Amino acid sequence: MVAALAAQGIDSPFPIQIDTLPDTLGGRDVLGRGKTGSGKTLAFSIPMVARLGGKLAGGNRRPGRPLALILAPTRELATQITVALTPLAEVYGLKSTTIFGGVSQQRQVAALKAGVDIVVACPGRLEDLMKQGFVNLDSVEISILDEADHMADLGFLPVVTRIMDKTPQNGQRMLFSATLDNGVDKLVRRYLHNEVLHSVDEANSPVAAMTHHVFEVDGTETKRILIEKLASGSGRRILFMRTKHHAKKLARQLTDSGIPAVDLHGNLSQVQRDRNLAAFSAGDVKVLVATDVAARGVHVDDIELVIHVDPPAEHKAYLHRSGRTARAGAAGDVVTLVLPDQRKDTALLLRKAAISVQPQQVTAASAAVTALVGDVAAYVKPLPRVETPVRGQSQGGRSQGANAQRKRANRDGSTGGGGRDGQRSDAARSGRPARAAGEAGSGRPARQGGSGRSGGSGQGGAAQSGGGKLQVGGLVRMSQAGGARRGGR
Template identity: 50%
Template sequence: MTTFADLGLPQRLVHVLRNHGITEPFPIQRAAIPDALAGKDVLGRGPTGSGKTYTFGLPMLVRLAGTGASKPAHPRALILAPTRELATQIHQRLDEPAATLGLRVLAVVGGVNINHHIRSLARPVDVLVATPGRAQDLTNQGKLHLDEVRITALDEADQMADMGFLPQVRKLLRLTPAQGQRMLFSATLDGDVNKLVEQFLHDPVAHSTAPVQAAVESMSHHLFFVGDRPARNEVVLRIAARQGKTIMFMRTKHGVDRQVKKLRRAGINAYPLHGDKGQGARTRAIEGFADGSVPVLVATDIAARGIDIADVSLVVHVDPPAEHKAYLHRAGRTARGGAAGTVITLVMDEQRKEVGTLIKKAGVAATEHDISGRDNPAGTPALKEVTGARKPNGPALPPPGQATPQNPAKTAKKKSPSQRRRPSGRNTRRRDR
């Protein structure tokens, strides 16, 4: 068995990984870490959840350690990620290994007061993890300088292309020294991403560990033909009431908010996640989902790449995605790290042809369940068997972030005004006169 030490990582980092139960490298790590440690430009393609963060992050830390000190506002390594969630998770993953080597990692993302980031950059930063927009804002204000960046990594480059970030990414890369090491990791490497590779990477060593298909053996795919929208809505309620962590995907922000309201009215502790939510709300949703206190996350595709949380046992396409890449990235939120997971797509009658084409392009072998002709589609045994669906039975919940109303029984115990003790003393006597 190949170990992280065999790949060239120092024992201090191997020890940190072992403390987190990580002892055997993923395929992309076995393939790319030695080249990254050697200072080569690396081009990596692998499925979501395949361990790309450690693949570029650990060699980056090793190459920086013991090679001098960073100056305030002048990081020596830069990691660009498309979403706040992904940038935050990269920071969390690398923070402890970096501290072990005497290095500091800082994340700067949109949705946070920029003055907070400016103050943080006033101290030396070795590795800066950033969303492109916030990094550009800081450079424009003269609060961030990339002239000493020795190593740059782009994570989920194809999503940055899909989200329109590549012009900002190009501007930022031009601010880094041309001779620096550059690593680009993505689930797909086509179109504009390939142009980025040709422009900024120097004779990169390419590593690809999976085709652009949903090839995770521990992931099962199911299509549930539910008939009309009312039937689908009832099915969603039953699925959301199941035990375990569930991510439900909708196409629009409005759809997410409306679905969360329905679930919470049924007593299901669901939280929304989309681009219009403030950073505080997004952080609460992710943290609650990660620790299990929030069992259901309803999200737009912004979460398809930005969530790396263990034990997500079910992904539900309430709204089928617009194209097959989105299907694969949504599906990749489950069956992570070798765990088992289930992906289901709810298909209304008018969506059958569209979803059939989508599944074919995604290279997915999905089991079909036609429950549309049943009197009660939500109560069919097949749905319960595959998802663990059950009737919701809890009391209605207030909107996320608001306190739950007091227990009526406790409220009833409060004394009425007539039962309250009269104030004593001179004021009482005057009032009685």
């Protein structure tokens, strides 16, 4: 395992690993408290794998009965944990799988049926699979709760309690958290026995290598230009927004300005989230625009700048967002952009976070901004944006659903003149082909390709001209005359 770590460039432990490993390797219950980026993932992965690789393995692996369970609050964190522990587990021939919602459960069920030693899971989907009988926790030797405070913030504690109640009482338990508030202390009292507390950093302790900046701007246009300037550097940077819609919108605006950016938020499918995060991790894209879903669980090296485009609502979110930079001993900068009406709330937030910083009145041309940007990345010409097809449409632009086919048949005159939505033509009812457009019945020629009301016209799926509505990806957008506006928000 030491060789596997060395192959990743990891040759010395972090303080939380130094403190906890003697107890965790000895099988004791451990409560580890340390802020994000302190090395908690390896602090529990190393002893878990080392112990399971020995006598705890207990013979052949059994379908649906894992030996170790790691609970995490978000899909991104669960995925990151799996990536970190997999090289270590492979040394001992241990198999792991990741379980979370937002994707089909088919692959997860197949992995459980084949037999796995370690399950890394988000609580909701795991409980679903337990209820369906695909996983049983009665063989779990080691249980780990990671980011327990964030699970509490998300309202997962009742589910976590039901899950932990299904694990053996005599198993080893480890709980890692930045804080012990919001019910985390109840988990500690209920599930940890004779635990050892290791607290490396206080919840609000600042990172020495992290430099904080507060940039005050006089209005939204100045802020927009400043955001583009700060995003234009050649290094990795994360821009945090409060809402999903604004994260998506800003990522598109930056890309259209020649600064490739991807978004990360709860409205994306898991495939989209994985694809965007992979592009950012690989360095193909240097700018990630995210909501607080990325404040924990996104462990990407060498993020040189975190920008709070929208100041967060509370100080814990500020600390976790900021913790994406200055990780593993590296240096990093954190910028908070503040409009005039946000100054009072931002000052209060920073006091609660124990961050002392003098605000600066800036524009995109200010020396402090230029120094943070550093080398400017080359302009990247944006690719033509492919319009997302309307749900229910084929690529030809015509909905193939039974309801739409019936409406088209009625509209083309096959009902003998009515054509109302509430009437079914003989052709639609019997399954026979509808009569050709313009045949006797309506007394007038059929419309060419439909109006676009039932999912697009026959002419490439253009929306109804004159300001009709086009349904795209769950958002209703007004189309311009002659078709949908390309690249609309």
